[in-house]
Amino acid sequence: MDATSFTNEIARRRTFAIISHPDAGKTTLTEKLLLYGGAIQLAGSVRSRRNQKNTTSDWMELEKERGISISSTLLQFEYGGCVINLLDTPGHKDFSEDTYRVLTAVDSVVMVIDAAKGIEERTRKLFEICRLRGIPIFTFMNKMDRPAQDPLALVDELEKVLGINAFPITWPLGSGVEFKGVYDRLKKNLHLFERTAHNAHRAPEKVSGIHDSHLLARIPPHIREPWLEELEMLNVAGETFDEAAVLAGQITPVFFGSGMTNFGVQLLLDYFVQHGATPQPRQSTNGPVPPDSKDFSGFVFKVQANMNPRHRDRLTFVRVCSGLFEKDMVVNDPESGKPVRLSYPQKLFGQDRESLEVAYPGDIVGLVTHKAFRIGDTLTSNPAIRYDEIPRFPPEAFAFVRNNGASKQKQMRAGLTQLLEEGVIQSFELLDGIQTAPLLGAVGQLQFEVVAYRLETEYGANPRMEPAPFTQIRWFAPGVLKEDLIKLYLGSGVRLATDIRGQFVILFPDKWSVDYFVKEHPGFELHTVSPHALAN
Numbered sequence: 001m002d003a004t005s006f007t008n009e010i011a012r013r014r015t016f017a018i019i020s021h022p023d024a025g026k027t028t029l030t031e032k033l034l035l036y037g038g039a040i041q042l043a044g045s046v047r048s049r050r051n052q053k054n055t056t057s058d059w060m061e062l063e064k065e066r067g068i069s070i071s072s073t074l075l076q077f078e079y080g081g082c083v084i085n086l087l088d089t090p091g092h093k094d095f096s097e098d099t100y101r102v103l104t105a106v107d108s109v110v111m112v113i114d115a116a117k118g119i120e121e122r123t124r125k126l127f128e129i130c131r132l133r134g135i136p137i138f139t140f141m142n143k144m145d146r147p148a149q150d151p152l153a154l155v156d157e158l159e160k161v162l163g164i165n166a167f168p169i170t171w172p173l174g175s176g177v178e179f180k181g182v183y184d185r186l187k188k189n190l191h192l193f194e195r196t197a198h199n200a201h202r203a204p205e206k207v208s209g210i211h212d213s214h215l216l217a218r219i220p221p222h223i224r225e226p227w228l229e230e231l232e233m234l235n236v237a238g239e240t241f242d243e244a245a246v247l248a249g250q251i252t253p254v255f256f257g258s259g260m261t262n263f264g265v266q267l268l269l270d271y272f273v274q275h276g277a278t279p280q281p282r283q284s285t286n287g288p289v290p291p292d293s294k295d296f297s298g299f300v301f302k303v304q305a306n307m308n309p310r311h312r313d314r315l316t317f318v319r320v321c322s323g324l325f326e327k328d329m330v331v332n333d334p335e336s337g338k339p340v341r342l343s344y345p346q347k348l349f350g351q352d353r354e355s356l357e358v359a360y361p362g363d364i365v366g367l368v369t370h371k372a373f374r375i376g377d378t379l380t381s382n383p384a385i386r387y388d389e390i391p392r393f394p395p396e397a398f399a400f401v402r403n404n405g406a407s408k409q410k411q412m413r414a415g416l417t418q419l420l421e422e423g424v425i426q427s428f429e430l431l432d433g434i435q436t437a438p439l440l441g442a443v444g445q446l447q448f449e450v451v452a453y454r455l456e457t458e459y460g461a462n463p464r465m466e467p468a469p470f471t472q473i474r475w476f477a478p479g480v481l482k483e484d485l486i487k488l489y490l491g492s493g494v495r496l497a498t499d500i501r502g503q504f505v506i507l508f509p510d511k512w513s514v515d516y517f518v519k520e521h522p523g524f525e526l527h528t529v530s531p532h533a534l535a536n
């Protein structure tokens with residue numbers, strides 16, 4: 001392939017995640033982006049009634065049952081000449097490890113805000129991470145079909161609370177039952193919407209200029225007058241639009257709409273395709289790697305088993321950072337240094353997959369390999385490139401997982417081994433005493449419910465989770481000696497253990513006992529996450 005067409009392929013990639021506080025409407029918006037992107041013909045809903053379809057991104061049984069997202073989902077499709085890699089992420093704090101990993105793999109994010117609630121705690125946290133990474137942020141003010149806060153106040157809050165400049169691209173005309181449409185401030189036209197049955201189809205719309213008196217006359221004065229005033233205010237007082245500042249993460253373009261009723265979704269998608277962020281050079285431990293480098297490189301940011309009942313296997317998600325990815329290419333195994341073939345690469349659409357031949361920087365490839373790659377692994381044809389991207393979080397919830405009854409031990413072991421590879425739970429072994437069941441640690445309690453559910457439904461085990469009395473864990477520095485540790489007076493409820501790699505850890509019932517230990521034993525260096533890099 002010649003250099004120009006390779007550069008063109010990179011330039012048409014749009015790889016982004018949808019992020020927010022739980023329930024702001026990420027999955028609903030994702031589904032509508034698929035509908036408007038032509039990737040699905042009929043949109044499902046998060047809590048679907050009989051005869052209605054579920055959403056494409058909440059495909060896990062437990063997600064359908066509870067109406068929340070548990071795991072991030074990748075959706076790839078083509079729209080408007082672009083190849084879109086879209087990731088719907090879970091908002092709940094207990095699943096945040098997955099969401100944070102996704103943020104390492106994308107070039108921009110769409111931040112969804114519930115227009116009735118404004119900026120909520122998880123949104124703020126996720127925003128800070130994007131800010132640190134310099135990721136461009138696009139804002140969607142959602143649920144305008146319900147009584148919303150004043151739009152000027154929402155934009156003001158965005159600027160004050162998050163400390164980012166905001167430029168409204170669209171501006172809402174009314175809210176709640178009187179939400180009539182949005183005005184596109186760049187193209188200077190007004191989009192008036194109509195609802196459709198079950199919101200499953202595209203909403204018909206009428207477009208006209210702001211000075212179309214015939215159209216304006218149809219809008220009741222109590223909505224029209226304040227709206228015209230707001231638009232005037234924005235023009236006089238607001239920011240001027242600066243695309244470079246958007247791509248540098250300094251200004252967030254703001255869109256208003258309603259994922260549920262489809263209003264404003266097309267405008268967001270079209271803007272994104274035209275102006276969204278493209279793959280940029282990526283920082284490796286040896287300096288930045290440009291996407292158009294001739295060396296293939298990428299890294300593993302997610303592993304998930306049993307995604308599709310038809311293929312009970314394990315998928316490794318790789319973000320391609322540079323060079324051309326080709327089916328059956330050979331890279332160095334990051335663990336052993338030996339050559340390993342990347343066979344069976346897949347293009348993913350929620351639970352569905354299709355094999356692919358090539359992929360370009362920006363793309364996310366699903367690999368089905370015999371070799372169990374690990375989260376954080378760099379895959380490359382040039383061993384000098386290494387990405388060290390994946391953030392880690394200390395487990396704060398602990399539980400013993402027991403198998404009810406003596407049977408199904410084999411299923412339990414097989415299931416746990418695979419779920420541990422996904423990296424959302426860790427296992428520990430207590431040093432003293434007899435431990436009759438594996439001790440698990442996770443960022444949040446809800447993760448255990450997911451593990452128990454999956455052990456049962458995907459592996460046929462019969463698990464029972466029993467809370468373990470710890471809330472804090474610390475890793476000792478590498479090289480610490482067991483004989484030095486077992487001599488220590490630990491205090492009540494404090495236990496020593498090893499992690500899955502045999503590294504020594506210490507478990508505490510509360511923060512107070514951590515501080516006490518540090519004061520009593522100042523000679524020991526403690527870490528909140530394992531001091532060993534993920535991929536070695």
Ligand SMILES: Nc1nc2c(ncn2[C@@H]2O[C@H](COP(=O)(O)OP(=O)(O)OP(=O)(O)O)[C@@H](O)[C@H]2O)c(=O)[nH]1
Pocket residue numbers: 020021022023024025026027028029045046047067068069070089090091092142143144145146257258259260261
């Ligand atoms: N009225 C209204 N409800 C909406 C809109 N978008 C989403 N909802 C509802 O809000 C609830 C949560 O929507 P989801 O799309 O699951 O939210 P989410 O952000 O994906 O939630 P998590 O993935 O669990 O963090 C569902 O009941 C949706 O039907 C909207 O535009 N208007």
Ligand SMILES: [Mg+2]
Pocket residue numbers: 026027028058068069088089090091
């Ligand atoms: Mg969701």
